[in-house]
Amino acid sequence: MPKNAFYAQSGGVTAVINASAAGVIETARRHPDRIGKVYAGRNGIIGALTEDLIDTSFESPEAIAALRHTPSGAFGSCRYKLKSLEASQAEYERLMEVFRAHDIGYFFYNGGGDSADTCLKVSQLSERAGFSIQAVHVPKTVDNDLPVTDNCPGFGSVAKYIAVSTREASFDVRSMSSTSTRVFVLEVMGRHAGWIAAAGGLASDATTPIPIVILFPEVPFDQERFLARVKENVQRWDYCTVVVSEGTRWPDGRFLAEAGTRDAFGHAQLGGAAPVVAQMVKDAFGYKYHWAVADYLQRSARHLASRTDVEQAYAMGRAAVELALAGASSVMPTIVRESSSPYRWSVGHAELRDVANVEKMMPKEFISADGFGITDACREYLVPLIQGEDYPPYHNGLPAYVTLRNVAVAKKCPEFKLKK
Amino acid sequence: MPKNAFYAQSGGVTAVINASAAGVIETARRHPDRIGKVYAGRNGIIGALTEDLIDTSFESPEAIAALRHTPSGAFGSCRYKLKSLEASQAEYERLMEVFRAHDIGYFFYNGGGDSADTCLKVSQLSERAGFSIQAVHVPKTVDNDLPVTDNCPGFGSVAKYIAVSTREASFDVRSMSSTSTRVFVLEVMGRHAGWIAAAGGLASDATTPIPIVILFPEVPFDQERFLARVKENVQRWDYCTVVVSEGTRWPDGRFLAEAGTRDAFGHAQLGGAAPVVAQMVKDAFGYKYHWAVADYLQRSARHLASRTDVEQAYAMGRAAVELALAGASSVMPTIVRESSSPYRWSVGHAELRDVANVEKMMPKEFISADGFGITDACREYLVPLIQGEDYPPYHNGLPAYVTLRNVAVAKKCPEFKLKK
Numbered sequence: 001m002p003k004n005a006f007y008a009q010s011g012g013v014t015a016v017i018n019a020s021a022a023g024v025i026e027t028a029r030r031h032p033d034r035i036g037k038v039y040a041g042r043n044g045i046i047g048a049l050t051e052d053l054i055d056t057s058f059e060s061p062e063a064i065a066a067l068r069h070t071p072s073g074a075f076g077s078c079r080y081k082l083k084s085l086e087a088s089q090a091e092y093e094r095l096m097e098v099f100r101a102h103d104i105g106y107f108f109y110n111g112g113g114d115s116a117d118t119c120l121k122v123s124q125l126s127e128r129a130g131f132s133i134q135a136v137h138v139p140k141t142v143d144n145d146l147p148v149t150d151n152c153p154g155f156g157s158v159a160k161y162i163a164v165s166t167r168e169a170s171f172d173v174r175s176m177s178s179t180s181t182r183v184f185v186l187e188v189m190g191r192h193a194g195w196i197a198a199a200g201g202l203a204s205d206a207t208t209p210i211p212i213v214i215l216f217p218e219v220p221f222d223q224e225r226f227l228a229r230v231k232e233n234v235q236r237w238d239y240c241t242v243v244v245s246e247g248t249r250w251p252d253g254r255f256l257a258e259a260g261t262r263d264a265f266g267h268a269q270l271g272g273a274a275p276v277v278a279q280m281v282k283d284a285f286g287y288k289y290h291w292a293v294a295d296y297l298q299r300s301a302r303h304l305a306s307r308t309d310v311e312q313a314y315a316m317g318r319a320a321v322e323l324a325l326a327g328a329s330s331v332m333p334t335i336v337r338e339s340s341s342p343y344r345w346s347v348g349h350a351e352l353r354d355v356a357n358v359e360k361m362m363p364k365e366f367i368s369a370d371g372f373g374i375t376d377a378c379r380e381y382l383v384p385l386i387q388g389e390d391y392p393p394y395h396n397g398l399p400a401y402v403t404l405r406n407v408a409v410a411k412k413c414p415e416f417k418l419k420k
Numbered sequence: 421m422p423k424n425a426f427y428a429q430s431g432g433v434t435a436v437i438n439a440s441a442a443g444v445i446e447t448a449r450r451h452p453d454r455i456g457k458v459y460a461g462r463n464g465i466i467g468a469l470t471e472d473l474i475d476t477s478f479e480s481p482e483a484i485a486a487l488r489h490t491p492s493g494a495f496g497s498c499r500y501k502l503k504s505l506e507a508s509q510a511e512y513e514r515l516m517e518v519f520r521a522h523d524i525g526y527f528f529y530n531g532g533g534d535s536a537d538t539c540l541k542v543s544q545l546s547e548r549a550g551f552s553i554q555a556v557h558v559p560k561t562v563d564n565d566l567p568v569t570d571n572c573p574g575f576g577s578v579a580k581y582i583a584v585s586t587r588e589a590s591f592d593v594r595s596m597s598s599t600s601t602r603v604f605v606l607e608v609m610g611r612h613a614g615w616i617a618a619a620g621g622l623a624s625d626a627t628t629p630i631p632i633v634i635l636f637p638e639v640p641f642d643q644e645r646f647l648a649r650v651k652e653n654v655q656r657w658d659y660c661t662v663v664v665s666e667g668t669r670w671p672d673g674r675f676l677a678e679a680g681t682r683d684a685f686g687h688a689q690l691g692g693a694a695p696v697v698a699q700m701v702k703d704a705f706g707y708k709y710h711w712a713v714a715d716y717l718q719r720s721a722r723h724l725a726s727r728t729d730v731e732q733a734y735a736m737g738r739a740a741v742e743l744a745l746a747g748a749s750s751v752m753p754t755i756v757r758e759s760s761s762p763y764r765w766s767v768g769h770a771e772l773r774d775v776a777n778v779e780k781m782m783p784k785e786f787i788s789a790d791g792f793g794i795t796d797a798c799r800e801y802l803v804p805l806i807q808g809e810d811y812p813p814y815h816n817g818l819p820a821y822v823t824l825r826n827v828a829v830a831k832k833c834p835e836f837k838l839k840k
Contacts, residue, residue: 013595015588043598071588073595080599163818168435168491168720171821175433175493178463179500184716205816208823272695274713293694295712296604300588304723306817386817396625397726397806398583401591403628 002034003105005321007056008041008048009073009140010111010118014154015161015302016313017110017140018067018074023317024108024138025056025064034325039102039409043076045109045118049091049416051098053409066402068314069392071302074404080418082118085125094416095122096129101412106324107133110317112141112152116332117356123330136320137332137352140313142299144195147358148350149334153316154299156309156385159199161301162188162243163386165294166203170210170241173290177239182287183230184241187274188294191247194218194362196298200243201374202382211237212373215277217247218362219371221256227284229372234287242281244273303399307388312345319347343384422454423525425741427476428461428468429493429560430531430538434574435581435722436733437530437560438487438494443737444528444558445476445484454745459522459829463496465529465538469511469836471518473829486822488734489812491722494824500838502538505545514836515542516549521832526744527553530737532561532572536752537776543750556740557752557772560733562719564615567778568770569754573736574719576729576805579619581721582608582663583806585714586623590630590661593710597659602707603650604661607694608714611667614638614782616718620663621794622802631657632793635697637667638782639791641676647704649792654707662701664693723819727808732765739767763804 007024009017021040028035040054041047047054054075056064067074082088099107107126109119116137123135139146144155166186173184190196194216204210211233215221233240248256256273274291282289312335319333330352338344366378374382392399427444429437441460448455460474461467467474474495476484487494502508519527527546529539536557543555559566564575586606593604610616614636624630631653635641653660668676676693694711702709732755739753750772758764786798794802812819 009595013592046598070591072591076598077595078599079596160817164723165717165721167818167821168722169716171490171492172433172716172720175429175497176499178466178496179498186717202818205818207815208818208821275692290715291713292715292717293711293713294717295710296589296592296601297585297606297712297714297717300592301585302588303584383816388817389811389814391809391811394809395627396803397580397808398587398622398625398628401587401628 002036004036004103005038005106005108006041006048006099006104007038007108008044008110009075009077010044010109010115011077011079012142012299013073013077014140014142014299015071015157015305016153016310018070018072019310019313020110020138020140020153020317021074022064022067023314024321027318027321031325035106036103039104040075042406044078044080045082046078046080046418048098049094049418051411051413051416053102054406055409058407059404063402063404068310069302070401071300074402075406081114082121085121092121092125096125097413099133100131102409105133107135108138108320109135110138110140112143113146113355113357113359116352120330120352120356134324134329136324136328137355138316138320139332139334142196143190143193145193145359146355147360148355150337150345151335151385153309153313155195156306156312157301158189158196158298159382160306160386161298161304162196162199162294163202164304166200166212166241166243167208167210169292170203173239173241180288181290182234182239183278183281183289185274185278185289185291186241186243186294187272187292188243188245189298190217190245192217192359194245197243197245198362198366198374198378199382202379202386210241211239212241212243214372214374215242215244215248216367216371217245217249218367220251221248223280227281230281231285242277244277246273248273302392305390306386307390308385310390315347323349340380340384343387422452422456424456424523425458425526425528426461426468426519426524427458427528428464428530429495429497430464430529430535431497431499432562432719433493433497434560434562434719435491435577435725436573436730438490438492439730439733440530440558440560440573440737441494442484442487443734444741447738447741451745455526456523459524460495462826464498464500465502466498466500466838468518469514469838471831471833471836473522474826475829478827479824483822483824488730489722490821491720494822495826501534502541505541512541512545516545517833519553520551522829525553527555528558528740529555530558530560532563533566533775533777533779536772540750540772540776554744554749556744556748557775558736558740559752559754562616563610563613565613565779566775567780568775570757570765571755571805573729573733575615576726576732577721578609578616578718579802580726580806581718581724582616582619582714583622584724586620586632586661586663587628587630589712590623593659593661600708601710602654602659603698603701603709605694605698605709605711606663606714607666607692607712608663609718610637610665612637612779614665617663617665618782618786618794618798619802622799622806630661631659632661632663634792634794635662635664635668636787636791637665637669638787640671641668643700647701650701651705662697664697666693668693722812722821725810726806727810728805730810735767743769760800760804763807
């Protein structure tokens with residue numbers, strides 16, 4: 001009997017993580033001689049710990065194919081970090097117990113840096129425990145912060161969403177600036193790295209110039225220079241668009257969003273960085289403003305996914321299975337950029353020890369000298385990642401996203417209490 | 421020599437107002453024997469007052485055709501309300517002066533209730549002034565609040581954007597609810613009427629059920645019942661989505677967004693209704709939340725326009741010119757619903773005296789008895805309006821939206837100072 005596979009989604013979900021799931025499951029199904037069932041963790045690794053497994057063999061080929069165009073985590077995801085083998089010994093032992101009970105020989109973990117680390121530990125531990133699990137990490141993060149791989153599945157679609165939305169909203173402000181809104185502020189994700197904010201800069205190009213000021217988490221906020229730049233743009237263009245990362249900080253390290261706002265009960269402020277920046281501009285110059293906070297809309301916007309991103313997400317899932325079938329473990333498939341223009345990429349792989357817990361920051365040379373924009377090098381890197389559209393099918397005016405049956409696997413192990 | 425036409429965009433712009441512009445200009449160009457040039461007002465009616473006219477004949481057929489897929493106001497719009505003939509006498513006389521100087525025989529005004537009123541007055545005044553202008557209003561408003569017409573161009577695309585975004589973000593929350601976010605709050609436009617908020621309800625249907633609580637401006641906010649409903653949903657579904665209209669109010673009439681939040685300097689709060697609602701849920705139950713404010717993103721999202729909406733917007737522009745050519749004035753083309761299922765509509769028209777300054781509210785029977793959802797009647801009304809997709813062309817991963825040349829017409833009149 002071939003060994004079964006375990007697949008789980010980890011951390012914040014993306015518009016294309018299910019495309020990776022489809023890549024894993026469809027590829028596994030093509031190798032019934034080598035891989036038995038694919039069990040998915042309900043709500044990520046928690047499903048493995050609580051033995052809450054989903055038998056994906058109950059899902060039709062059509063349902064699995066539909067994962068390719070369905071955003072977010074079809075099996076549920078979780079924020080639950082396993083720490084070192086020592087600190088989380090009970091959990092790792094529990095994973096071994098469940099995996100052994102369900103004859104798991106393959107562990108596919110779809111997530112970011114933390115989950116790469118968990119994946120590595122599962123591989124190491126299974127060897128020590130005397131029954132080998134081939135553990136392969138499938139890269140995913142909207143933050144684009146995994147090392148080795150040229151980019152992370154999930155990021156390209158957020159980047160496309162932010163670039164398109166910034167262009168569209170800028171057209172709106174431009175229309176209204178004579179008597180109404182002068183400054184539009186869009187807040188985007190990215191607490192540590194400005195990759196997503198940088199994508200806002202793509203909204204402006206040679207054929208469609210737009211005055212955009214970007215506030216990066218990498219650049220300490222300089223209020224005076226920022227206000228001067230906004231004023232300059234409004235004087236020259238009649239309007240200005242600001243893309244602010246949620247992670248933008250004052251020089252003393254506080255987030256902009258912590259600017260001292262309190263509600264009537266004295267609770268710390270409710271708003272984000274966008275209203276703070278907008279109000280600051282209003283106070284300085286009286287410009288009428290509008291602001292938006294994209295929040296989950298940006299990372300779930302499968303309706304506007306990048307075709308490149310969808311293809312790469314699927315390819316990472318497929319490659320993970322193929323790597324395992326080729327005998328590899330403690331690895332992660334990667335996206336290798338062969339050329340930017342024309343864009344060509346291939347699938348490579350990295351050792352998990354080189355990936356786990358390493359964060360890839362934006363290179364300094366991607367941020368313009370004034371700190372408010374992106375360089376040509378950044379543009380050259382980003383543009384390929386938003387190429388192409390990959391629309392979901394629609395039914396009754398809405399995207400036909402699949403909800404899986406998610407049939408539970410019968411439990412075989414004693415109960416396990418999660419640490420809260 | 422045939423008379424020239426004047427076209428202007430008024431008030432908040434939409435994803436499809438330029439499709440109406442294309443309808444006007446392309447139709448006018450097919451009748452060179454009857455209509456001379458089409459002059460557009462730069463920044464709406466202000467362009468007429470300051471004699472800042474744009475000669476659209478310099479735009480290529482390709483550029484005008486591209487208006488059909490370009491959001492926002494290609495000639496600029498403005499918020500500038502002309503009042504009664506008495507109160508705004510100088511402005512109306514100025515309009516006559518400019519229109520006479522540029523041999524304007526047709527006035528096409530693309531806007532909401534206020535601009536319908538202006539349009540009516542221009543028609544009346546031109547008759548009194550002894551040179552007849554055929555004034556035809558072209559309906560436009562994301563708020564869907566014009567009477568007589570079954571719906572307003574601009575609304576269908578916002579409705580589609582909010583319905584799709586609500587579904588996508590709900591999938592995200594559903595994925596994360598086991599360990600992270602339980603409640604997602606999306607703030608949408610609609611200060612007076614809940615049409616846009618109602619569209620959020622479309623995200624949930626028989627095949628894709630989603631627990632959504634809608635807060636309408638029409639329903640005084642009942643905090644206790646709201647919290648109970650959110651808790652009920654979280655207990656049953658593990659998560660809950662809230663769509664809150666910016667116009668939602670406490671029973672005493674204050675907006676939710678005015679909930680007493682103050683910044684460090686004592687300024688009134690910066691945030692909107694979404695963070696207030698999210699914090700309220702957190703305070704009551706401790707549920708982790710996320711919130712988004714769609715703001716301009718929702719009304720500029722041409723990338724996700726409703727095909728029905730685009731076709732109707734174009735049809736209204738074309739019909740406006742055809743009405744004028746048929747000799748009509750003081751009228752507005754309308755959308756007439758022939759049947760909901762299958763959806764069939766035709767073009768009718770209304771007298772402006774029946775349209776001007778009348779606001780169409782949501783019928784009471786469109787809001788569910790508990791005040792937190794939409795009824796089947798509402799669904800039957802809304803669903804056709806979001807039918808079909810009409811994607812713009814893309815270049816380099818971004819929508820190829822047109823920016824017109826907007827060549828100025830030589831001025832012929834003395835200067836005119838706008839009232840501030």
